[in-house]
Amino acid sequence: MAAEESDRLQSECDGETRGVNCLTYDEAIIAQQDRIQQEIAGHTPLLSDRLDLSVLYQEYAPDDQIYQDKIKDLHRRYTYIRRTRPDGNCFYRAFGYSYLEALLDGGSELERFKEVALRSKEELIRQGFTEFTIEDFHNTFMDLIALVEKRPAASELLAAFNEQTVSDYVVVYLRLLTSGHLQRETVFYQHFIEGGRSVKEFCQQEVEPMCKESDHIHIIALSQALNVSIQVEYMDRGEGGSTVTHVFPEGSDPQVFLLYRPGHYDILYK
Structure with a gap:
């Protein structure tokens, strides 16, 4: 029905009535996207409980040999998966929760990360980010680190990440950290920006806004900004019976393990 409505409105954008009806079409598409997001939110938590990796088999047809083989390969190396809401x-x-969960045992890595997080606000301000704008996001980020320092049960951290405001504030701050790193290293990253945009324009359009999907450049930048190693298993319809593994930065010892399927990331556990 949604597709039919979209086609009907698009047809009205052709011909003599294009000007007025195209506005109607744009508004209808925005409303349709909002309804889809609301439906997803109503049925899907921001982060699920930890699930046996075998649940992936049920997502694809039994005769879909490409994906079934790749899931088998993935199952040889991982045991559990935690789903994330597909909201961009x-x-x-996934990164924020997985990394903080890994720090629940405390130790020197938690202390190092706390220092990095504390300094990050001033670094962003020196780059031109407005303190008033980023302060609440940074405070929420530090509050979660303080929670981890108390070494709570993983369920308590998960509950915090499933609170929409808290979880979204963490996402916003991680986006700002990614943007800040990209702009500090403009000379390097400019070579990877397409469409004739500057790094700053790319950050304003593709990094800082909520619900914008992430690619290699985002992962590399965040990994380097926080000095945290991320391993991503890429699973698509490409040839071969195994997922493609990328570690960011290359050659490092991964602390976060993610599964990527076109347009979406979930958390993996050994």
Whole structure:
């Protein structure tokens, strides 16, 4: 029905009535997207409980040999999966939760990360980000680190990440950290920006806004900004019976493990 409505409105954008009806079409598409997001939100938590990886088999037809083989390969190396809501923020949410969960045991890595997080606000301000704008997001980020320092049960951290405001504030701050790093290293990253845009324009359009999906450049930048190693298993319809593994930065010892399927990231566990 949604597709039929979209086609009907698009047809009205052709011909003599294009000007007025195209506005109607744009508004209808925005409303349709909002309804889809609301429906997803009503049925899908921001982060699920930890699930046996075998649940992936049920997502594809038994005779879909490409994906069934790749899931088998994935199952040889991983045991569990934690789903994230497919809202365009899944990379940052998956990274944020997975890394903080890994720090629940405390130790020197937690202390190092706390220092990096504390300094990050002033670094962003020196780059031109407005303190008033980023302060609340940074405070929420530090509050979660303080929670991790208390070494709570993983369920308590998960509950915090499933609170929409808290979780979204963390996503926003991780996006700002990614943007800040990209702009500090403009000379390097400019070579990877398409469409004739500057790094700053790319950040304003593709990094900082919520619900914008993430690609290699975002992962590399966040990994380097926080000095955290991320391993991503890429699973698509490409040839071969195994997923393609990328570690960011290359050659490092991964602390976060993610599964990527076109347009979406979930958390993996050994």
